[in-house]
Amino acid sequence: QKITKVYIVACGSSYHAALLAKYAIEHWARVAAEVDIASEFRYRDPVLDPAALAVGVSQSGESLDTLLALREARRRGARVLAVTNVVDSSIAREADAALYTRAGPEICVAATKTLLAQIVALELFALTLAQVRGTRSAEEIGHIIDSLHRLPEMIEDVLSREKEVDQVAEALAGARDFFYLGRNVGYPVALEGALKLKELSYLHAEGYPAGELKHGPIALIEPGTVVVGIATRNPLWEKFQSNIAEVKSRGATVVLVANDGDEETARQADAVLWVPETEYLFAPIVDVVPLQMFAYSLARLHGHDVDRPRNLAK
Numbered sequence: 001q002k003i004t005k006v007y008i009v010a011c012g013s014s015y016h017a018a019l020l021a022k023y024a025i026e027h028w029a030r031v032a033a034e035v036d037i038a039s040e041f042r043y044r045d046p047v048l049d050p051a052a053l054a055v056g057v058s059q060s061g062e063s064l065d066t067l068l069a070l071r072e073a074r075r076r077g078a079r080v081l082a083v084t085n086v087v088d089s090s091i092a093r094e095a096d097a098a099l100y101t102r103a104g105p106e107i108c109v110a111a112t113k114t115l116l117a118q119i120v121a122l123e124l125f126a127l128t129l130a131q132v133r134g135t136r137s138a139e140e141i142g143h144i145i146d147s148l149h150r151l152p153e154m155i156e157d158v159l160s161r162e163k164e165v166d167q168v169a170e171a172l173a174g175a176r177d178f179f180y181l182g183r184n185v186g187y188p189v190a191l192e193g194a195l196k197l198k199e200l201s202y203l204h205a206e207g208y209p210a211g212e213l214k215h216g217p218i219a220l221i222e223p224g225t226v227v228v229g230i231a232t233r234n235p236l237w238e239k240f241q242s243n244i245a246e247v248k249s250r251g252a253t254v255v256l257v258a259n260d261g262d263e264e265t266a267r268q269a270d271a272v273l274w275v276p277e278t279e280y281l282f283a284p285i286v287d288v289v290p291l292q293m294f295a296y297s298l299a300r301l302h303g304h305d306v307d308r309p310r311n312l313a314k
């Protein structure tokens with residue numbers, strides 16, 4: 001109830017879940033949240049308020065950088081919360097409290113279901129903060145929780161669209177460069193989509209906040225570049241449409257993740273990955289699934305072992 005700031009540290013996909021937590025904590029609970037890559041935080045001489053909470057997000061609960069970042073935060077006076085999938089892992093044991101995602105063992109190297117569970121756990125935590133601090137009414141929280149209950153059905157629905165995702169992947173099997181773009185909560189989804197493609201397909205993929213395009217990366221957009229845009233409804237949906245128009249006019253092939261029935265978005269796309277619409281802060285939990293499927297499909301088309309990507313270990 002009394003914390004003044006939340007510092008979240010994590011690596012890889014867990015870092016992307018952490019970025020989404022920042023949107024939820026600040027929007028719902030009105031507490032400032034900062035997110036750091038754990039391997040940067042632990043060496044950057046951070047200033048921590050004694051009433052701060054440090055949150056470590058780690059599927060395995062064993063990533064050394066995250067563990068040591070949390071130790072550093074504790075040494076500087078913060079209380080520590082672990083969000084992990086593994087009961088009694090090192091990070092959970094050292095924390096003051098642990099929030100377990102209990103998604104079942106993540107057997108392949110690429111994080112998939114555990115990422116969705118991390119986002120849910122962190123957003124529930126944000127809602128709990130909102131509740132105890134009184135920044136959202138019980139009624140509003142009740143409506144949000146109702147949307148949360150509908151997510152499993154929506155994800156089942158997205159999973160059933162595998163053939164459509166495969167068709168898009170087949171059409172792009174020859175492409176070498178992919179830009180994943182998003183804004184607001186679509187931005188961490190873009191980072192995650194790009195990471196999944198890199199680690200499974202070994203293709204060049206960049207994740208960017210679309211508003212940054214004009215500050216440099218747009219120079220790389222040319223005919224043949226594939227842009228994958230997270231174009232589902234969020235507060236910056238309209239601005240994102242203009243960003244897509246910019247890459248389209250430079251000849252990019254555009255694949256958009258769009259809400260079912262959103263023909264306006266579909267008109268800008270060469271291909272659409274359709275998803276059901278939900279509360280915008282939950283949208284990443286649904287939107288990331290076709291991107292996981294897309295990376296899986298492209299990796300298989302390129303003949304790679306999706307469970308054991310090269311150079312990576314769990």
Ligand code: M6R
Nearest residue numbers: 012013014058059060063110111
């Ligand atoms: O177990 P952790 O969540 O701490 O692992 C962090 C990263 O190593 C992990 O998310 C990695 O990026 C995955 N291979 C992503 O699919």
